Each structure stands twice: as C-alpha cells, then as structure tokens.
Amino acid sequence: MNARPPENVIRLELLSLPANVGVARNAVATFASQADFTLADIDEIRLAVSEAVTNAVVHAYPGRTGWVRVTARLSEGQLQVEVEDEGIGIADVPRARQAAYTTDPERMGLGFSFMEAFMDHVEVGPGASGGTRVVMSRRFAPLPAKEGPAPGQGG
Ligand SMILES: Nc1ncnc2c1ncn2[C@@H]1O[C@H](COP(=O)(O)OP(=O)(O)O)[C@@H](O)[C@H]1O
Numbered sequence: 506m507n508a509r510p511p512e513n514v515i516r517l518e519l520l521s522l523p524a525n526v527g528v529a530r531n532a533v534a535t536f537a538s539q540a541d542f543t544l545a546d547i548d549e550i551r552l553a554v555s556e557a558v559t560n561a562v563v564h565a566y567p568g569r570t571g572w573v574r575v576t577a578r579l580s581e582g583q584l585q586v587e588v589e590d591e592g593i594g595i596a597d598v599p600r601a602r603q604a605a606y607t608t609d610p611e612r613m614g615l616g617f618s619f620m621e622a623f624m625d626h627v628e629v630g631p632g633a634s635g636g637t638r639v640v641m642s643r644r645f646a647p648l649p650a651k652e653g654p655a656p657g658q659g660g
C-alpha cells in the first residue's frame with residue numbers, strides 16, 4: 506500500500522458565534538506550528554481560517570446560531586483546513602468568490618480573495634448536510650519525487 510495515514514488531525518465543533526472565530530483561528534495556527542511553516546506563513550494561515558470561519562458565523566445562519574466544524578490535517582507535506590457549516594449555502598459559488606462581491610453592504614466582499622491569496626488551493630462547495638464547505642490547503646514541503654521501484658525488487 507502506498508497511501509500513508511495522515512500525520513495529524515484535529516477537529517473542532519464551534520457554535521457560530523463571533524467569539525469562536527478567534528478560538529478556531531488560534532487552534533489551527535497552533536496546530537500548524539508543528540509543521541515546517543515560517544511565522545509569516547502561520548500569520549497568513551491564521552487570516553485565511555479567520556475569513557472562512559467568519560463567513561460561517563456571519564452568513565450561514567441568518568438570525569440563528571448553528572454548528573461550524575473545522576478540521577485541520579497535516580499530511581504529505583501540506584496543511585489542509587476544512588470549514589463546514591449546515592447553513593443556507595451559497596447559490597452561486599463563482600459569483601460569491603469574485604473580489605468585492607458581498608450580499609452584506611456592511612462588508613467588503615474580500616474574504617474569498619484573502620483565502621485564495623494566502624493558501625495554495627481553495628475549494629468551495631456544498632457541505633455534507635447542506636450548507637457550505639470550504640477546503641483550503643497550503644504546502645510546507647515540496648512534493649516528493651516520484652518513487653521508482655526499490656533496488657532489488659524488480660519492476
Ligand atoms: N458559509 C457561508 N454561508 C453562506 N453564504 C456565504 C458563506 N460564505 C460566504 N458566503 C457568501 O459569499 C459572499 C462573499 O463572501 P466573502 O468574499 O467572504 O465576502 P463578505 O463576507 O465580505 O461578504 C458573502 O457575502 C455571502 O453572500
């Protein structure tokens with residue numbers, strides 16, 4: 506088998522309250538610190554997580570609170586962070602991802618732009634039980650070279 510298990514995973518479940526944005530941001534930053542990221546990298550990861558969790562807090566559950574699940578995974582040279590809610594979802598994801606697009610005139614509409622700027626890869630789609638799921642990843646180690654057959658094992 507080539508598939509290696511994840512090196513480490515944390516999963517947090519938070520109520521969609523503003524006070525919990527900092528909790529999620531700090532937990533993921535502390536978790537990511539065990540990998541080979543610089544302090545500047547960690548600050549960028551912190552901002553990206555903050556934007557994704559803020560979106561779940563602010564947009565997912567209008568007029569109520571709900572659960573936000575944050576999963577962070579260190580595996581195969583990268584950090585992956587998943588932020589999932591069970592809220593109203595996003596009808597038009599490409600439009601929502603456009604810079605300066607917002608459904609709330611009090612906001613700037615730059616959350617997804619920040620996530621894209623600070624992470625290598627950002628995916629946005631429906632969650633497992635409705636709502637929205639954002640998956641972001643950032644590498645801390647170069648991709649491993651393709652392994653050839655081990656010496657003496659033939660090919
Ligand atoms: N978790 C979410 N649930 C529902 N709608 C969301 C969610 N995240 C983002 N959105 C929608 O995408 C839009 C753009 O998000 P973003 O770029 O972070 O800008 P802002 O939060 O400033 O509006 C939001 O205005 C909102 O309509």
Ligand SMILES: [Mg+2]
Pocket residue numbers: 556559560614615616617
């Ligand atoms: Mg936002």
